Amino acid sequence: MTALTIKDLNVWFGTDRDRVDAVKSANFDVGIGESFGLVGESGSGKSTILRAITGLAPTWSGEITVEGKQITGATRDRAFYKTVQMVFQDPYASLHPRHTVDQVLSETLHLHGFKDINARVVRLLDDVGLGGKFRFRYPHQISGGQRQRVAVARALAGEPDILLLDEPTSALDVSVQAEILNLLTDLRDEHKLTYLMVSHDLPVIGHMCDRLAVMKDGEIVEVMETDDLRHGTAKHDYSRSLLAASAVA
């Protein structure tokens, strides 16, 4: 069994002349405990795949299988959200500005149906390296890196097996990015998580992932091992040009 299997996935938005085919027959699978990367330029459909999995992009066709269970339609049941969680790109936009860290985490835990909320909030904050002193702060009172830690804690609240990471560090400074990437590495070891990570930053994907898929114009042009990325032995022309661009920039 794989953690996640995507087969012939199509996602589109709009109708008629404004119709955009964001993802065109995408195929890949992510093994249990694996860290899989999706790279490509903006508009290539990499985030859209994550959104289709979580039910945020309702117009899709094809097969999505999560831990052996096939997913249908636009809505997901509770069990799904206990298995799959997502961390968004911008920690400034993904936290409610008028809810304290405590409220954010308590509400999430409540929705997941836990009873020992107090103890769990403390444990979650510990897990992501934020002490108790951050518990009653509002998002504007903490830094971008700390906010992203809260977002990761919120994703971990339901004790998921799979984390979908949508550019988790691209809004952060390089020094803070290093801290968050280290945190994600540690959490994956500790909780035996499976990662599906989207990024346009090849070195970040190279650092975090075992395998990756290269996307262009909604299509997956190549699935390769990170070692191929390191040695620059991409097969497809587009992946090669992407590698070349990132080597100099």
Place this chain on the structure above:
Amino acid sequence: MSLLEVENLWVRFPTRQGIFDAVRGVSFTLERERLGIVGESGSGKSMTGRAILRLIRKPGIVEADAIRLEGRNLLDLTEPEMRKVRGQKISMVMQDPKFSLNPVMTIGDQIMEAYLLHNNTSKAQARAKAIAMLEAVSIRDPERVMRAYPHEMSGGMGQRIMIAMMLIPDPQILIADEPTSALDVSVQRQVLDIMDGLVKERGMGLIFISHDLNLVSEFCDRVLIMYAGRIVEVCDADKLHQAKHPYTQGLLNSLPRLDQPKKHLEVLKRDDAWADGESVGGS
């Protein structure tokens, strides 16, 4: 004479806890070159860019011995005179296209507005120019983008639209505040090439504000490194990797690298002493 001279620039914000100095005594000059300013968020690099255009809002205070554009002190100009400088002489590409584009106007109308404001031409010509500009920043389907609203664009598309709009009046200095941080590597290259061409062909000065050290070292001629509101180091961009200051080295070491895989990345350890002391002059 330099294109732009900044002498002893301070930006202050009065707060309940006393005055907060966002920029502390920064001096530098800009020739017809690509000058990079790097630093983390909160280091004052964006504030420096905004202060040059006098875009710091009250209660913020801008103080400087002089900010001279071709010998003319911008601090002495009246607000109407300053409005002529903005856009025409010095243009700025802001960080986030989400907040710089008008959400209730189509992209096409916004670009055409920028063009019609600075040129006395027909709407048809403005439309042709707008499409040409969108193509120049490599937008694939300009006709569709012209009809679209900003919320229908991805971050990268939005930023390219912003750059297209800023280049239309043909300014002497372009201040680009993180213009490519929302873009991916392949598009980043194209956008940088466009800006590079402008510096070379039109003799434009470029102030390139970024947190991406590799990008700056590759793209710019000179780099100012800012920390806590002051310049801690000035160096030639191609020698950035031999930088002396521990802060610069720390930033460089915290980047993941394809050729050196490791389980954990190095984390920057800060030293309070970096924030003290005089600012290094960047001329």
